[in-house]
Amino acid sequence: MTRMIMHGCNGRMGQMITKLAADDPEITIVAGIDINNAVQNDYPVFASITDCNIEADVVVDFGAAAATDVLLDTCEQRGLPVVVCTTGLSEEQIAHLNETSTKVAILRSANMSLGVNLLMKLLQDAVKTLQPAGFDVEIVEKHHRMKLDAPSGTALALADAINEAAAEPYEYVYDRSSVRQKRGAKELGISAVRGGTIVGDHDVIFAGEDEVITFSHRAYSRAVFAKGALAAAKFLAGKTAGLYDMSDVICS
Numbered sequence: 001m002t003r004m005i006m007h008g009c010n011g012r013m014g015q016m017i018t019k020l021a022a023d024d025p026e027i028t029i030v031a032g033i034d035i036n037n038a039v040q041n042d043y044p045v046f047a048s049i050t051d052c053n054i055e056a057d058v059v060v061d062f063g064a065a066a067a068t069d070v071l072l073d074t075c076e077q078r079g080l081p082v083v084v085c086t087t088g089l090s091e092e093q094i095a096h097l098n099e100t101s102t103k104v105a106i107l108r109s110a111n112m113s114l115g116v117n118l119l120m121k122l123l124q125d126a127v128k129t130l131q132p133a134g135f136d137v138e139i140v141e142k143h144h145r146m147k148l149d150a151p152s153g154t155a156l157a158l159a160d161a162i163n164e165a166a167a168e169p170y171e172y173v174y175d176r177s178s179v180r181q182k183r184g185a186k187e188l189g190i191s192a193v194r195g196g197t198i199v200g201d202h203d204v205i206f207a208g209e210d211e212v213i214t215f216s217h218r219a220y221s222r223a224v225f226a227k228g229a230l231a232a233a234k235f236l237a238g239k240t241a242g243l244y245d246m247s248d249v250i251c252s
Helices: 012-021 065-078 091-100 114-130 153-165 223-236 246-251
Strands: 002-007 027-033 058-061 082-084 105-108 136-143 171-173 187-194 200-208 211-219 242-244
Touching: 002 012, 002 223, 012 027, 012 223, 027 223, 058 065, 058 223, 065 082, 065 091, 082 223, 091 105, 105 223, 105 246, 114 153, 114 200, 114 211, 114 223, 114 246, 136 153, 153 187, 153 200, 223 246
Parallel strands: 002 027, 002 058, 058 082, 082 105, 105 242, 136 187, 171 187
Antiparallel strands: 136 200, 200 211
């Protein structure tokens, strides 16, 4: 039985994970971390990870980006593996995360779904053929009105996956409203839409001469991310220090 701490337990994803974990015989949530104490849970909830004195095997983080540094420091001190699902991290925080991974096991993923992680692999195959043929690349992502960061971490992860496989790296362009000029061949445009209760839509568009190829992923429920987070937690518990991602979970 894997003992898990849910960081950000009273947010939308935290509550979805809590619900699914209750029906999973291989994992149990022993404590939660959240400054919002309005939700009643079947486990104790602390305002900060530093206040939590309950033994666990792994932490799953769906908290606010502002809490990430304290979380990483605490997990390093306690030797706790941590699955970091929070997006919108600064470059400094990513550097902090990478440094912490030399001391403790960390799994970082901008998107926990199996489909999105498969999509990344498909995009790497596609760009090897389509970039030399002169196709332009655009990413359009759509999320609910409550999402704070833009573009989404998943959109950036998709772009990074493309750039890793591209013969010539693209330059990310987020806003064309301030310039009046033709699209450059080295541009990779990333656009964000916010509205309603959209869980998460991502379209990767390869636009060529007289033809367009679009790779799409639609999340219809947060359950797909929650299932992935629980699988990642069970995978990471007991692992040695290092930086892992969802491809390690998929292949395990």
